[in-house]
Amino acid sequence: MSFLEVEHIEKHFGRTKVLRDVSFSLEEGNALAIIGSSGSGKTTLLRCLNFLEKPNAGTITVKGEKLFDSGQNNREREKDLRKKRLHFGMVFQSFNLFPQYTALENVILAEKLLAQSSKDISANYTAADIHIAEQQNFKLDKKKIMSDIEEHGKQLLDRMGLSERMNHYPHQLSGGQQQRVAIARALALKPDILCFDEPTSALDPELTGEVLKVIRSLAEQKTTMIIVTHEMAFARDVSDRIIFMDAGVIVEQGDPKQVIDNPKEERTKQFLSGYAQGF
Amino acid sequence: MFWTVTQSLLSGLGTTFEIFLLTLLFALPAGLILALGTISRFKPLRMLIQVIVWIIRGTPLMLQLIIIFYGPGLWLGHNIWSGNEAGRVTATVVAFTINYACYFSVIFRGGIEGVPVGQREAGQVLGMTKSQIFFKVTLLQMIKRVVPPMSNEIITLVKDTSLARIIAAYELTFAGYSFMKSAGLTWPLFYTGVFYLVFVGVLTLLFNYIEKKLGYFK
Secondary structure (H helix, E strand, O other): OOOEEEEEEEEEEEEEEEEEEEEEEEEOOOOOEEEOOOOHHHHHHHHHHOOOOOEEEEEEEOOOOOEEEEOOOOOHHOOOOOOOHOOEEEEOOOOOOOOOOOOOHHHHHHHHHHHHHHHHHHHHOEEEEHHHHHHHHHOOOOHHHHHHHHHHHHHHHOOOOOOHOOOOOOOHHOOHHHHHHHHHHHHHHHOOOEEOOOOOOOOOHHHHOOOOHHHHHHHHHOOOOEEOOOOHHHHHHOOOOOEEEEEEEEEEEEEEHHHHHHHOOOHHHHHHHHHHHHO | OOOHHOOOOOHHHHHHHHHHHHHHHHHHHHHHHHHHHHHHOOOEEEEEEEHHHHHHHOOOOHHHHHHHHHHHHHOOOOOOOOOHHHHHHHHHHHHHHHHHHHHHHHHHHHHHHHHHHHHHHHHHEEEEEEHHHHHHHHHHHHHHHHHHHHHHHHHHHHHHHHHHHHHHHOOOHHHHHHHHHHHOOOOHHHHHHHHHHHHHHHHHHHHHHHHHHHHHOO
């Protein structure tokens, strides 16, 4: 069984079928790239994984634990939902940093809130349990935990090359810097799988490089990732596996070099030729 | 004479201030509740609030004040507002609260809807609870958006308190006007204007301060 198993996912918005029978798997430490034109369902797929949308059918399994199963009664409590969400991290196209907090505060906010509330949820808090250690010590040493969290946040921003920008507010940062803060924020909760939703699409061309560089280094460190992107060369280089989607279905998947250099399907060829012409 | 007028105007200002503060105290939370109602998923509630807001915003505040003050006495046969000054002020506060809650609700709704959906979603994927998202992420952004239109509305409220004169509540304008009636003096009217100007001036400074305080983020 793979690290992540996604099976037969369907998603409808009214009559529109946005995702149709989408199945794929991902191994630990691998990077999966998803390519396809706008409206092909890539973003919706990521949103389903992060429980921002609820699929109409299918299952999602991480490390053998079934997180979503449309066959089951899925009216779950908010608490369980939040726990499941923590398996996935999400980096949005438009960054979605919290404007009223500094870069560092953005990175550590969720972790601090989680540590504060872990007192009350300790009994149910087992899966994806990155905070179990903190939880056990929580009452003993709150100050230490908070300073550890802050230290961890600083390290993450340092890894993103932002040690000079920790106390800046989002509006004082460039788009590329904001997106790197967003990546640090997603990493802070140590998700099993980090999702990127077109992380460079909202950036000026000269700023995409710095963000791609960070993602590349994450791939080198064997971070399990799903990257929805329009950067073909980057997808080909960085990912271990690639999926081409069109009209809500997976048209082709396989080795990135093979899919991009020698696509089998006609629709993939058409899509990629659009890029070759530099569009 | 100047001293007599000043004393009289200060007493009127007290009533004006009372109406102003009590209206804010009740209309702000009421407006927020109405705003939450207008974005609720329950359609009948949404419709009901929309109709109420339409009626209240669509008719003069003075008319509403007259109906609320005199209506109960005429319909029920006895005046629920005691006939003294306190009763008149109470009726004014009730009418103003209903009226201003409706205006505030529209401002609050704009503030809530003005916070991008992505902010809430970012909180969700970070495992925050609904209340954490509201208090730690959206609330301050909403307040920042709401301050400029709110300052407009609140400054209007200061001057609308003069409508209470219509039911003979002894507020600031009534106080100034009475010297014209009794002694044929017009200068107290201008003096009254100065009172309003100072009141609004202080509020303007206060709102500028709040806006500046919230200016550290965009």
